[in-house]
Amino acid sequence: MNIVPSKKMSLFAPAIFGDLKNYAKQQQEKGMSMIDLSLGSPDLPPHDKIREHLSHRASLAESYGYTLTGTQRFYEAVSRYYKRRSNVDLEPASEIIQTMGSQEGLVHLPMAFCDPGDIVLSTNPAYVAYDAGIHLAGATPYYMPQTADNNYLPDLDAVPEEIAHKAKLLILNLPGNPVPAMPSLDYFAKVIDFAKKYNVIVLHDAAYSEFYFTGDGPISFLATPGAKEVGMEINSLSKSFSLAGTRIAYIAGNAEMIAILKQLKSNLDFGIFEPIQDAAVMALDNAEEITASLRTTFSERHKTLMSGLSNIGWEVAPSDGGMFVWAKYPYDMDCTDFAFKLIEQVGIVTVPGTAFGTAGQGYLRLALVQPKEALQEAVDRLKNISL
Numbered sequence: 001m002n003i004v005p006s007k008k009m010s011l012f013a014p015a016i017f018g019d020l021k022n023y024a025k026q027q028q029e030k031g032m033s034m035i036d037l038s039l040g041s042p043d044l045p046p047h048d049k050i051r052e053h054l055s056h057r058a059s060l061a062e063s064y065g066y067t068l069t070g071t072q073r074f075y076e077a078v079s080r081y082y083k084r085r086s087n088v089d090l091e092p093a094s095e096i097i098q099t100m101g102s103q104e105g106l107v108h109l110p111m112a113f114c115d116p117g118d119i120v121l122s123t124n125p126a127y128v129a130y131d132a133g134i135h136l137a138g139a140t141p142y143y144m145p146q147t148a149d150n151n152y153l154p155d156l157d158a159v160p161e162e163i164a165h166k167a168k169l170l171i172l173n174l175p176g177n178p179v180p181a182m183p184s185l186d187y188f189a190k191v192i193d194f195a196k197k198y199n200v201i202v203l204h205d206a207a208y209s210e211f212y213f214t215g216d217g218p219i220s221f222l223a224t225p226g227a228k229e230v231g232m233e234i235n236s237l238s239k240s241f242s243l244a245g246t247r248i249a250y251i252a253g254n255a256e257m258i259a260i261l262k263q264l265k266s267n268l269d270f271g272i273f274e275p276i277q278d279a280a281v282m283a284l285d286n287a288e289e290i291t292a293s294l295r296t297t298f299s300e301r302h303k304t305l306m307s308g309l310s311n312i313g314w315e316v317a318p319s320d321g322g323m324f325v326w327a328k329y330p331y332d333m334d335c336t337d338f339a340f341k342l343i344e345q346v347g348i349v350t351v352p353g354t355a356f357g358t359a360g361q362g363y364l365r366l367a368l369v370q371p372k373e374a375l376q377e378a379v380d381r382l383k384n385i386s387l
């Protein structure tokens with residue numbers, strides 16, 4: 001049989017993550033000890049309370065039917081969480097939709113709002129799921145640089161007028177993956193002005209909203225006056241509550257947009273396992289306690305890696321939040337070659353910056369997913385690299 005993939009498939013390049021992991025495995029088999037800083041998968045277990053609740057609910061015979069959509073309990077818990085965390089009022093029934101992890105929401109959302117030919121404003125570099133969603137919708141990405149030149153905040157004033165007029169959707173991620181820049185009220189206010197001027201829907205990905213190491217944490221996009229008129233925020237329980245494997249997330253914001261997403265979603269799946277939804281309620285209702293201990297751990301890791309890399313002459317993107325360090329290494333070498341070299345020579349697995357876009361050349365993304373002692377060890381090994 002002659003199996004021919006669709007033309008669209010050419011837009012979905014295989015991710016480099018698998019190649020790096022395989023290479024690391026080979027080197028490990030040859031005796032190299034590996035420090036894996038590649039995937040942003042939380043290494044801390046979910047809180048005991050969440051696991052106990054999930055297993056209790058899973059033991060009940062009545063927990064196994066289709067749920068179709070999010071339960072009212074889940075939507076009310078998201079609404080309470082937004083009120084406590086960000087002083088944002090969300091109407092549970094109309095301003096929130098549940099998704100199977102934020103990845104699912106991100107790849108499907110552009111389809112609900114964009115037609116082929118529409119432009120989606122994204123960033124370079126950016127989290128890879130945005131491009132997947134843009135391509136599935138047949139839309140065209142326009143990348144705003146997210147680089148040191150603009151303090152790692154995409155410059156909306158630099159978007160050409162004709163692009164802004166054709167744009168239908170704008171996707172932002174602050175603090176982000178791979179760039180951990182923090183948002184400010186002023187920045188989001190500019191985003192809202194831009195969205196109103198050009199009639200662009202805004203989607204803010206707040207996956208790392210509970211990863212902050214000073215102050216009260218990143219402002220929610222929805223806490224900015226006018227945000228609900230123009231957009232939505234997507235957030236996930238994967239990172240903040242170490243529930244990545246349970247696949248539960250939500251999008252909140254403009255009721256009309258949420259209604260459109262609900263229409264699409266009702267054609268896609270039949271809802272999330274009810275015990276997971278209840279575990280998420282437990283997590284959201286105890287968010288302050290759970291995320292405080294996460295921050296204590298990640299803040300030490302962040303300090304260790306940021307200062308360690310700076311001390312050995314690497315340039316780290318300034319940040320006091322997020323789950324990653326975005327670092328420019330002091331060698332003139334392609335970042336993919338360099339990432340493979342690091343695995344081979346010093347046993348450190350990272351992700352080359354270009355995995356997230358061309359502007360990532362010269363950078364590596366290092367995830368804070370190892371104990372601080374391992375991060376210190378990584379810095380010591382990097383100090384001794386010889387090229």
Ligand SMILES: Cc1ncc(COP(=O)(O)O)c(C=O)c1O
Pocket residue numbers: 040100101102103104127173176177205207235236237238239244248249
């Ligand atoms: C910025 C960002 N958004 C969304 C996701 C997807 O997370 P999940 O689908 O587990 O909610 C990730 C995962 O790494 C991410 O980095």
